[in-house]
Amino acid sequence: MAKMKIKAKAKGDIVKVKAMFTSLMADTEEAEKKKIKVEYITQIVAKHNGNVVFEVSTSGFMAENPLFKFQFKGGKKGEKIEFTTTDNNGKIETGKKKIK
Amino acid sequence: MFKFDHKSMLVGASVVAGTALFLTGCLPSSSSASEIKSASAKVSTTGVGPYDPKMGALDGGVTYSRENGQYTAYRYNEQSTKGVDHGRVPTANELKAWDMDIMPDGTGLPEGEGSVEDGDELYEEQCAACHGEFGAGGHGYPALSGGNQEKDENGVIKTLKNQRLEPGMDAPKRTVGTYWPQASTLIWYIRDAMPYAHPKSLTNNEIYAITAYILAANEIEIDGVEMDDEYVLNREKFLKIKMPNADGFYPNIDGPTAIEDIRAFFADRAKNIGSGTRCMTDCKDPGMTGKEATVMKIGYEIKDVVPAYSMVRDLPPELEDKVISKAEKLYNENCKLCHASDNMGAPAVGDVDAWYEVAKQGNEKVIINAIEGMGGMPPKGGNEDLTNTEIKKIVEFMIDSSKKKH
Numbered sequence: 001m002a003k004m005k006i007k008a009k010a011k012g013d014i015v016k017v018k019a020m021f022t023s024l025m026a027d028t029e030e031a032e033k034k035k036i037k038v039e040y041i042t043q044i045v046a047k048h049n050g051n052v053v054f055e056v057s058t059s060g061f062m063a064e065n066p067l068f069k070f071q072f073k074g075g076k077k078g079e080k081i082e083f084t085t086t087d088n089n090g091k092i093e094t095g096k097k098k099i100k
Numbered sequence: 101m102f103k104f105d106h107k108s109m110l111v112g113a114s115v116v117a118g119t120a121l122f123l124t125g126c127l128p129s130s131s132s133a134s135e136i137k138s139a140s141a142k143v144s145t146t147g148v149g150p151y152d153p154k155m156g157a158l159d160g161g162v163t164y165s166r167e168n169g170q171y172t173a174y175r176y177n178e179q180s181t182k183g184v185d186h187g188r189v190p191t192a193n194e195l196k197a198w199d200m201d202i203m204p205d206g207t208g209l210p211e212g213e214g215s216v217e218d219g220d221e222l223y224e225e226q227c228a229a230c231h232g233e234f235g236a237g238g239h240g241y242p243a244l245s246g247g248n249q250e251k252d253e254n255g256v257i258k259t260l261k262n263q264r265l266e267p268g269m270d271a272p273k274r275t276v277g278t279y280w281p282q283a284s285t286l287i288w289y290i291r292d293a294m295p296y297a298h299p300k301s302l303t304n305n306e307i308y309a310i311t312a313y314i315l316a317a318n319e320i321e322i323d324g325v326e327m328d329d330e331y332v333l334n335r336e337k338f339l340k341i342k343m344p345n346a347d348g349f350y351p352n353i354d355g356p357t358a359i360e361d362i363r364a365f366f367a368d369r370a371k372n373i374g375s376g377t378r379c380m381t382d383c384k385d386p387g388m389t390g391k392e393a394t395v396m397k398i399g400y401e402i403k404d405v406v407p408a409y410s411m412v413r414d415l416p417p418e419l420e421d422k423v424i425s426k427a428e429k430l431y432n433e434n435c436k437l438c439h440a441s442d443n444m445g446a447p448a449v450g451d452v453d454a455w456y457e458v459a460k461q462g463n464e465k466v467i468i469n470a471i472e473g474m475g476g477m478p479p480k481g482g483n484e485d486l487t488n489t490e491i492k493k494i495v496e497f498m499i500d501s502s503k504k505k506h
Contacts, residue, residue: 005234020234022248033268067233
């Protein structure tokens with residue numbers, strides 16, 4: 001279950017984005033200790049109008065439910081920002097949010 | 101049940117104790133019984149103000165007139181204050197003001213409405229600093245969300261079953277979404293206790309909006325409807341909320357048969373709670389996992405204490421009363437708070453170098469500075485009642501106490 005919470009707010013042409021991804025971010029070592037599945041997000045990409053505005057590689061070193069904040073130029077209210085996450089098992093999830 | 105807040109705690113406590121005795125909490129700490137009597141003579145004992153509970157309001161928001169045209173928030177106690185039987189029966193207004201529960205059945209739930217989006221805005225301004233973005237916690241304050249409400253085959257939320265059996269394992273997650281059985285607690289808590297620094301400052305619409313936002317952050321669905329940004333929560337919809345863990349508590353303590361239900365539940369302990377079997381021999385592998393149970397040992401044992409504990413049972417010898425000058429006494433009362441150390445930016449008494457610099461200006465000037473104030477130093481240290489001569493004496497004491505000792 002890797003749901004996401006997104007918030008994007010435009011001020012002038014700068015869009016401030018916050019996003020939190022529901023994931024236990026458990027790598028092999030952690031999963032073994034906690035007796036849970038190995039499951040962590042490996043890549044997060046954010047696109048605006050088809051252009052990548054944010055991209056990170058992640059791994060189990062991150063805390064559970066990682067939160068990201070960034071800003072980019074050139075977005076407007078009403079447009080959309082779209083996130084795609086990929087996890088270690090290749091599972092892909094997407095989420096969209098209107099810029100406010 | 102009565103809800104306390106810090107203002108009505110004292111009074112509220114005695115109501116809950118189920119006694120008709122009632123401490124009004126109006127006793128100023130220094131007053132004696134006789135002072136109370138004379139004070140009560142000057143104050144009317146019937147409220148004159150309207151019932152209007154607001155910030156800072158005591159006694160149900162009622163104000164009581166005093167003979168000098170002023171008002172007081174306290175109803176003075178006219179009964180005897182001898183022995184333990186003093187106090188009075190709370191007034192109807194007082195009960196109304198203290199009985200402010202918001203119950204699951206809707207009792208006390210105000211009218212109002214607010215959208216998730218508005219709540220988001222308010223949350224960010226007023227709550228996120230402590231409770232984290234999206235309610236995720238992480239600042240040392242409770243997390244308000246934890247979206248994972250996955251249930252096991254018995255309908256128990258999985259993360260609630262976490263056990264810290266080994267280092268690194270997670271504790272049960274108890275958030276609004278996973279644990280709280282009723283949403284009424286949430287809106288009630290927010291209305292009465294949050295934001296922490298200035299509770300009761302939110303309007304009813306605002307509390308609906310923030311509650312909506314927190315519920316949405318917990319992925320709560322209302323009547324099968326997901327709460328998106330545009331979702332507007334109001335009283336009617338609120339009453340339809342069923343929290344994910346609503347059935348997670350047992351035994352059922354509600355309803356007219358509650359007492360029998362609880363008795364029946366505990367009568368069959370083995371079945372309902374699971375008594376387990378006590379292990380008395382060969383208990384090294386309790387979970388039969390083939391692994392020995394970890395035995396915790398104290399790594400660094402404290403062997404001695406320096407200086408050693410004293411076994412002497414005498415009281416410490418009484419110190420002879422140190423005679424202190426009037427100037428020192430005044431210093432202790434008025435200046436020490438800031439001048440005992442340089443934490444406040446004040447020259448610390450005893451700091452030879454600091455006072456050497458101060459004294460360089462000449463005593464006259466320094467005394468004038470102390471009288472008129474300078475920088476972080478309030479005029480006369482903030483006590484207008486000190487005479488100029490007294491300030492002079494104190495300053496001389498401070499300078500004297502900060503000279504190099506030979």
